[in-house]
Amino acid sequence: MTAATNNPGKGEGQKVGVAILGLGTVGTEVLRLLNEKSEDFERRIGGPVEVVGVAVSDKSKPRPNVNPDLITDDAFSLVQRDDVDLVIEVIGGIDYPRRVVLEALRAGKSVVTANKALVAAHGAELSDAADSSGVDLFFEAAVAAAIPVVGPLRRSLAGDTVNKVVGIVNGTTNFILDAMDSTGADYQEMLAEATRLGYAEADPTSDVEGHDAASKAAILAGLAFHTRVTAADVYCEGISKITAEDIAAAKSADCTIKLLATCERVVDEDGSEAISARVYPALIPRRHPLATVRESFNAVFIEAEAAGRLMFYGNGAGGNPTASAVLGDLVAAARNIVHGGRAPGDSTYANLPILDFGQVRTRYHIDLHVDDRVGVLADVARTFSDNGISLRTVRQEGSDEGARLVIVTHQALEKELEDTVEQLRANDAVLAVNNVIRIEGMDV
């Protein structure tokens, strides 16, 4: 489990030296709050906090509110300095932060990071390095910014059995989908709006293609199921193919469309357990609590055996909310530096098998345009039944150019559903498959 620490603590009143790596939106906010609230931090930690260095990529860039003596472009040297006890990594990216964070951990510095991609890709290696050095590695800010969810999963639910974690964990995509839902506009238009308002970055790929959510899903699944889960284990599908017609179809079904990160424990008839983690846009009934999450807000919905259903809701992104989470972790790590000890490391003892996505049970909403000829409905229905899929609802609307068939399946294996759709596409009576969107949350 965790290597015990021999950290006896520097002692009450002793200074905690902090290095900040990265001075973007979050780094700037962290630095500002550490200065502005320095007395509160000292009282809460039991010793003064001093930022002793700030690493940036471009030393020449003017930074009006920062003491120039603190600025360096040599992060590797900074994290090894004797006057540094704790390192905050808010650079972003994977390879470079990985190397610097490992250097910091090996040098015996505690690390607080907001870097979801780094933790999702290399969490195990970083955790082992933290264990070896007997220092803390905290990453609340990596998932859902200010909304405490890493802490509750690591700590409050440590005595419970978590069965499911479903989250809206990306503000950019929730803003776009919510705007499409309220205005009826199409995806490109709302992506442009999101960019204009600052909810989407210049290159929005990581957000809109679901990679950001997939990193967070990996972290959440690992914590929930006490198993190592990396971003590569998470099936990932973004929102760039969602159309205004999809949103309208969802409305007719009394649903809305959300990009959901779903982490689930499944138990076989023979009692064997496995887990899955996946990100995709899904129809969700409007009565479901997650359906009420608007604009760029985030929410995480947890089902645990004893606790029942819990939901956490708030700002999942932004400089201030992310800084709040970073500083909460800083206080905890700094308290340990002053008073001794460390938090438990990752608990990954369960080591549950991770299901291949084809083996995950999901439910499809399928919208087909079919030729209006005798026997088409029977033909389509038989394709489903041949693949072992039973249908929950079927709606047929005729028109001059054929008929529209909207089908909601019962739960079935993803593989069976994919095969069915492939066969439908190959059927010449099926003129078009207008959309295939999974459905979640129907059992709430």
Added chain:
Amino acid sequence: MTAATNNPGKGEGQKVGVAILGLGTVGTEVLRLLNEKSEDFERRIGGPVEVVGVAVSDKSKPRPNVNPDLITDDAFSLVQRDDVDLVIEVIGGIDYPRRVVLEALRAGKSVVTANKALVAAHGAELSDAADSSGVDLFFEAAVAAAIPVVGPLRRSLAGDTVNKVVGIVNGTTNFILDAMDSTGADYQEMLAEATRLGYAEADPTSDVEGHDAASKAAILAGLAFHTRVTAADVYCEGISKITAEDIAAAKSADCTIKLLATCERVVDEDGSEAISARVYPALIPRRHPLATVRESFNAVFIEAEAAGRLMFYGNGAGGNPTASAVLGDLVAAARNIVHGGRAPGDSTYANLPILDFGQVRTRYHIDLHVDDRVGVLADVARTFSDNGISLRTVRQEGSDEGARLVIVTHQALEKELEDTVEQLRANDAVLAVNNVIRIEGMDV
């Protein structure tokens, strides 16, 4: 702040001995889960957990699922035993648990409690005893059961400035008010229904008169504002005077009525800070997230400077949800026992003044039956303005027996509002004051 601990830890693999005080709904569930999931607990803690004794009030009562060798009625001796490392207090009440818990803390045992009344009344004394012995005192289960809120306030928001905490923290009263809202039934009828369904106890006073919520408000305010707050500091008004007409009036104002625990930091024009904590039934707009909390669920809404708005929602009561919170704390305390160290104690350095309730700014919804004579409206309006209160909305409906005046004020000091109502009651043109209910959440 916190006395550093010299707890070096028993060592990986060493046993943690647990004493459970109380074998009611929660105690029974905790014992059951510790037995059923013993392997998970051992893996998560880093050493086996063994329940070595269970204290009850009546040894003769049959307890089919409990090893009789564990049972004792001498809690004082139990908590002092050498084979006990950690004590779980789930007895309830104040005086007796206080004495036993102090005994346990002084004997160097870590304590996990679900007892809101105890912590609200004697939290400071218990915290000091825990600090002196260098052991943990945890009480997540005392507030909102399984919903993590103590942990987030103590830990995740430790780097932020919390300005407001508003919660629905009592399941009994929320069930009753929600049932009155959906059915139009009166209070006594829905209290009977709540009792029948097990949402209210045989003697529901502590719940319906707001004392349970007030204890929780004291705990939340103390954590949020780093100040010692006891139950005696919390203004407390329950729901037993709420009528079906009040609920109907709320609906006309597009509101619902909830029993709210409100903890707030206020800053004067001269920059001086103070805090308030109060419990009363209040109108809340239907669009407010707290208005959507149904049945016996709980929710806590937090506003912090960097984090912005957060909401936590789930089961606030019940054997299983409370056990979940107790066991999360048990894992944390047990990890410290095995690996060394302890969590920080209470942070109460801010020591902010606690406002007298009369000095709290609130807003009233007042429903008057007035004599239908010339000048009554002017007279009533002048009573408000004489007390410095401005009116937000006024609605007058005439009838054969006089007129009904429904008034919503702007924010004003509670004292001014109380004085106004007193003067209105004394005015012989005011035939009846049908209700006076405060309003919250209008600025969401």
